Amino acid sequence: MVVLLVKLRFSGRFVGYDLGKLRKDLLAGLLVGIVAIPLGMAFAIASGVRPEYGLYTTVVAGVLISLFGGSMFQIGGPTGAFIPIVLAIVLQYGYANLLIAGFMAGVLLVLMGLFKLGGVIQYMPRPVTVGFTAGIAVTIFAGQIANFLGLSHLQAQRTFWASMKELGQHLYTMNGYSVLTAALCLGALLLTPKVWPRVPASLLGIVVSTAAASLLYPGHVATISSTYGDIPRSLPGLHLPQLSLVHIGEVIRPAFVIAMLGGIESLLSAVVADGMSGTRHNSNRELIGQGIANMVAPLLGGIPATGAIARTATNIRSGAQSPLSGVVHGLVVLLVLVLLAPYASRIPLASMAPILMVVAWNMSERHAFIHLLKSKTADALVLLLTFALTVFADLTTAVEAGMALAGILFIKRMSELMRLSKVLPDPAHRDRKVAAHSASPERSCPQISIYTVAGPLFFGAANLFERTILTDMPARPQVLLLKMGDVPYMDTTGEAYLEGIVRHFGKLGGIVLLSEVQAQPRSLLRRTGLAARIGEQRIFAQTGEALVYALGCLAPERCAGCRQLAFRECGELSAGAAAAGQTRQG
Numbered sequence: 001m002v003v004l005l006v007k008l009r010f011s012g013r014f015v016g017y018d019l020g021k022l023r024k025d026l027l028a029g030l031l032v033g034i035v036a037i038p039l040g041m042a043f044a045i046a047s048g049v050r051p052e053y054g055l056y057t058t059v060v061a062g063v064l065i066s067l068f069g070g071s072m073f074q075i076g077g078p079t080g081a082f083i084p085i086v087l088a089i090v091l092q093y094g095y096a097n098l099l100i101a102g103f104m105a106g107v108l109l110v111l112m113g114l115f116k117l118g119g120v121i122q123y124m125p126r127p128v129t130v131g132f133t134a135g136i137a138v139t140i141f142a143g144q145i146a147n148f149l150g151l152s153h154l155q156a157q158r159t160f161w162a163s164m165k166e167l168g169q170h171l172y173t174m175n176g177y178s179v180l181t182a183a184l185c186l187g188a189l190l191l192t193p194k195v196w197p198r199v200p201a202s203l204l205g206i207v208v209s210t211a212a213a214s215l216l217y218p219g220h221v222a223t224i225s226s227t228y229g230d231i232p233r234s235l236p237g238l239h240l241p242q243l244s245l246v247h248i249g250e251v252i253r254p255a256f257v258i259a260m261l262g263g264i265e266s267l268l269s270a271v272v273a274d275g276m277s278g279t280r281h282n283s284n285r286e287l288i289g290q291g292i293a294n295m296v297a298p299l300l301g302g303i304p305a306t307g308a309i310a311r312t313a314t315n316i317r318s319g320a321q322s323p324l325s326g327v328v329h330g331l332v333v334l335l336v337l338v339l340l341a342p343y344a345s346r347i348p349l350a351s352m353a354p355i356l357m358v359v360a361w362n363m364s365e366r367h368a369f370i371h372l373l374k375s376k377t378a379d380a381l382v383l384l385l386t387f388a389l390t391v392f393a394d395l396t397t398a399v400e401a402g403m404a405l406a407g408i409l410f411i412k413r414m415s416e417l418m419r420l421s422k423v424l425p426d427p428a429h430r431d432r433k434v435a436a437h438s439a440s441p442e443r444s445c446p447q448i449s450i451y452t453v454a455g456p457l458f459f460g461a462a463n464l465f466e467r468t469i470l471t472d473m474p475a476r477p478q479v480l481l482l483k484m485g486d487v488p489y490m491d492t493t494g495e496a497y498l499e500g501i502v503r504h505f506g507k508l509g510g511i512v513l514l515s516e517v518q519a520q521p522r523s524l525l526r527r528t529g530l531a532a533r534i535g536e537q538r539i540f541a542q543t544g545e546a547l548v549y550a551l552g553c554l555a556p557e558r559c560a561g562c563r564q565l566a567f568r569e570c571g572e573l574s575a576g577a578a579a580a581g582q583t584r585q586g
Contacts, residue, residue: 021321028318029328032075032311035200036062036329037336039311039359041224041344042352043078044303046143047086048156049095051224051344052231052337053301054078059235059334061293061305066326069289070118070282071270073320075311075329076293080359081265082258082304084139085395089254091158099298100241101251105258106298109291112263118283121263127372127382128402129264130365135390135398137364140356146170147353150178150221160391177213177220178350185209186354202355209351225345233341235334238299257396258294262306266290269307276316310362378409411460418461419454420468423483425547425567434483434543445567447478447558448550454486457494457521466497470504477510478558479550483543485516490524499530511553514539515546 036058044054058077065076089098112121139160145167146154152173157163188205196204213221224231270281286307293305315325336344372383386402423434424443434450449469457465469480480501490498502512512534517525522539525531531539540546551567 017322022324024319024321025325026328028315028320028325030332031200031318032315032325033329033332033336034203035314036075036077036308036311037333037344038202038206038347038352038355039308040078040333041347042355042359043080043083045224045228045349045352046080046083046140046356047078047303048090049086049098049303050228052341053303055231055333055337056235056300057297057302057305059330059337060297060300060302062330062333063327064293064296065266065289065305065307066323066330067289068285068292069266069270069307069323070285070287071273071307071312072279072281072323073273073277073312073316073325074266074270074281074286074289074307074323075315075326076266076290076305077308077311078303078305079265079308080140080356080363081133081136081261081306083143084136084390085254085257085261086303087143088158088394089251091156093250096242097247097251098303099239099301100243100247101255101258102298102302102304103241103243103295104248104251104255105262105304106291106294106296108256108259109263109287109294111291112259113284113287113289113291116284118263118267118285118287121260121267121283121287124260124264124403125379125382125406126368127379128386128399128406130368130372131383131386131402132390132395132398133363133365134369135387136395137360138391140360142167144353144356144360147222147349148179148182148357150175150182150350152222159393175221175350177217178222178348181209181213181221181348181350182354184212185351186357189354189358205355206347206351210347213348213351214346221348221350223346223348227349230345231337231341233338235337236301239301241298253396257399258304259291260399261395262290262294262304263287265309266307269309269312272309273312273316276313310359378413379406382406382409414456414458415460415464417455418457418464419452420465421452421454423450423452447554448481448567449477449479450481450483450547452483452486456489457487457498458489458491459493462494462497465494466501469501477505477508478555479511479513479553480505481513481515481543481546481550483515483546484521485518485543487521488518490521492524492528495524495528495530498525499528499533502530502534511535511538513546513550515543516541 037055040054040058041051042054044051044057047054061076061078065074069076086098089101093101112118142160142164145151149171150173151167151170152175154166154170157166185205185208188208189201192199192201192204213223266286267281267283270283270286274280290306297303297305311329315329318325320326369383369387373380382402382405385405386398389398389401422444424445426433426435434452451469453465455461505512514534517539522531525534525539538549540549547567
């Protein structure tokens, strides 16, 4: 440990480190390790794998995430968020393919970190994250009812409805001893934070309920040993997953969801840690650390891991000073695995159920869920769709559908921001400010059409942009002036529709002028060559300059006798053109 500390001292995280801080890290790591032991086994059991795999993950991922991650106090390991997707992979593809999916997710996380996507991953819409988190919580809670009641002879099911049907069909097998054991553990979970707030509630609940079951009614409840066999007292040997194109193709979608979910949860945990400790994490480095941990953990039989918010908060509240506390937490779990595995094997499954139920309740995002529903907006629809698909289909489908719907609704909202208004200079304004109220059928220019364009000009709004202009313009326009000061963004679709308008006007013998074009649209027009086709001299910084240019392009003969008086110059132009016509006739 001393050698490790010396090597890491130069990373910047151990500047000013001393024995006092080391003692605090040792204590924090010890406390978090104690908390992590029952959780690691519970998450593994709920995920459909042997309990020791959760402990292996806690040891390996806990140490690696602390060493290579981007957060000072992040505690990594298996979490409840992964339970539904891990269980689905195990039931559909088998445990071997779970290891492949976890390894691939680790590779994806490392790549996301290397390509600096740590900021992008946080842009997942809030209704999607709340929806699938609440759905996961429901799935976890419902999945523990059988162990809480001590039901027997159940067959694992891949869908929520099938699981609930299986549960109902076996209610007659309910075991009163299991219910009593689970109730003792639940009571400890609820009372301990109020009576002894510094004592790990889950550990006390496990100890009390296990002692009761072992001493008062031995052999009457299912235990880890009777269900899965004894827990080994050491880490397994390295085992490389059998990677092949067939296996990769089978699990690429769940691997992607594991990577996204792991990235989101780890970065969220890092943000919480920053708020509690006053530090600032490196999101890209955090993704790389998470990726390394998820690549190594499957080599030892571990399940997917990520940053654990509750354990990270416990680490900080326990006085952690550096990432060394996370390393200690992993080593504590390893020590317990080596020394106390026979005792851990005696833990009743009914004792694990209330721990996971409380985890599900705490992670349910119930307040955010209700708040979004009360908003009665399109976001509520995204929330409900994601939640329903998480519960009744699978997490992969839920995330894909939720993101797709959120994207469609976003495009719709953005397209509704597009506004086109036909305008003319306000006669009451001395600086030729254009205004929509100045344009009317009684006051318009048959040769010059002026529009203000507001909103992003992108694929969702480009068609409306083109259709409005082409249907509203005069039959033989001379000049089209587009005031684009309120267009912050233009994509290539918007550029293509603008090019179509320019081409159409050119065929009719007219020209297009642009004014007040912002930096991004102007840069795009130059890169695509449309600025050159319009003519750089016809793209103006000020609309007033564009109006002067446009008036100079008028056909005098068409001004003769015009009574529209759209511009200040119209009276003079009309009279001059009429006089010129009479002179020619004379």
